[in-house]
Amino acid sequence: MSFSLATRWCDAPLMRRVLQFKGYRRKIQSCNNMTYTLFRHRWMKRLPVFSSGLKMASTQTDTIDLSKFPVDRIRNFCIIAHIDHGKSTLADRLLEMTGAIVKTQKNKQVLDKLQVERERGITVKAQTASLIYSHQGQQYLLNLIDTPGHVDFSYEVSRSISACQGVLLIVDANQGIQAQTVANFYLAFEAQLAIIPVINKIDLKNADPERVASQIEKVFDIPCNECIRISAKLGTNVEAVLQAVVDRIPPPVASIDDPFKALVFDSNFDHYRGVVANIAVFGGRVRKGDRIVSAYLGKSYEVNELGILRPDEHPTQKLFAGQVGYMVTGMKDVKEAQIGDTLYLKEQPVETLPGFKPAKAMVFAGMFPTDQSDYPGLRSAIERLTLNDSSVTVQRDSSMALGAGWRLGFLGLLHMEVFNQRLEQEYNASVIVTAPTVPYKAVLSSPRLIKEHGSKEITIVNPAQFPDRSVVSEYLEPMVLGTILSPDSYTGKIMSLCLNRRGIQKNMVYIDDKRVMMKYLFPLNEIVVDFYDLLKSLSSGYASFDYENAGYQAADLIKMNILLNGQPVEELITIVHRGRAYSAGKAMCERLQDSIPRQMFEIAVQASIGSKVIARETIKAYRKNVLAKCYGGDITRKMKLLKKQAEGKKKMRLIGNVEVPKDAFINVLKRKDK
């Protein structure tokens, strides 16, 4: 895969225009990619517009003396909430009010910089911004992290929380507490952070801030009077949020007198500078030119660039204890960069920071280049994107039909779709994604296999490698504890959906007189693909859902094969519960019948368990009317033509080149529950 100039550095066309305008025509003619990089910083100073297109406030761009902010005048906080409750909109207002960006009508979710975020209207990547806020005659440095709301990106939230001492918990004044509000609250609560509840969208006609405040008191035990009522859209009362950040969130526990110690809580890859790490400084200071060591690798690097994010990179000479910023060290290989790594000065080793628990992938799918010659390019794209999203796990894989590829692990289906979309948009890659599956386990009974695997229990992330019953004493499936919040008028419908998905009710409470919170234990496999969509549609969008890991449970599982014209398709193998094998097989054949377009020959779609076919559908061939030119005449001639046509079709069937559309692999798992 080749990277064009535009994809290497998205600002190149803009810079060309600026150069022309500035009269640098001669330079443009010989301008290669490197020249762009060399001139970049000079341009950035002259331009009133940042690379992301944001208008920055001219007063605060030049030099920010970070030494002016001792630890007690620093606050690190993140904004957490259920999806769409207004985190990014509040971040816009905070950026404007503190002068980090110029106030304009165009500021809409400015921290959502990725194309996929803009297109889908959701945050998928946590973003940091440093704000300078004057309060009671003192200047404070507020480091804000805007986090995603969707359950699939909760790893971003938990990592962001590790760099903070407090959170703004946003709740929509109309919708009230939702499933992710509860999940995010507990993430912050367990990390012992200060929690400031903020009731947003009070401008809405149906807003009921008092009801929401009493929900917050009932569910989270936070007194009603601690809730700040705002409209992030109109800017109403947002000043009170800034004051509360200073007053209610403690400063970081870090001392300038300690040796330098920093946690890498995020990173991304820049095609020229290599790895750009986001760091939280837990002690001492670091300067440009210092030699630092990565505790993970034990390798030392020179600090080439250092700075804070406002929200675009603003280089500085130093970073001090308690501050949050970015660092470029010349790490060129993505394998060197490790989220959760501790950095320290070469001559002053320190105790390593706890880092992060690795994310637990919930959904696995095969990913293959559409054209095998793109394999090396796709490999480097996946490596770079996983650096930016450390919750994705990667393993090599190969398939008869699709060639060499990878088996990737994601936190959920939306996560998988977003990753795929980012590969296509940011790296110009074209990929085929196979049917997603959850990680099953098998307890082996065969001594030979136990020896081969080095353990009795194995995890299966590829259904094609599902071991046969004869060598297994028990299969285990992953379980989750789901939380559903909904108006009580939908309770009946929701309960029957949960039952249909093998859910076991664990708890049900009213959080106010109209809204109910239910807890269900589900097999992960039953909810991962389409449960959320169905829940939304049967509750007219009012119910919300979140889940957490609940270990493994024994289950009676079997492997179901799908055959197209008698050929087993490895990429469509699924693991199903024995009691549901027939209905699942029938449903999969029906959906494949809908997904695969009619071709010049008839296609038999079959589901089988072992050698036994349990369901079958037929995709009819386009029928060419070979009799079109026969006007009347002898019947034997017509029969001869039809026979010849049937022979031709048989040949096609023998070749068996059935074209399966890319999205059929995922659609095939989507069920239509009533």
Ligand SMILES: Nc1nc2c(ncn2[C@@H]2O[C@H](COP(=O)(O)OP(=O)(O)OP(=O)(O)O)[C@@H](O)[C@H]2O)c(=O)[nH]1
């Ligand atoms: N009426 C009204 N609408 C608001 C307010 N704040 C945000 N919105 C709207 O709510 C929608 C979602 O806002 P976002 O800021 O993207 O929400 P978010 O929580 O960042 O969403 P995710 O990042 O996807 O979780 C947008 O259409 C906003 O314009 C408000 O105070 N009043």
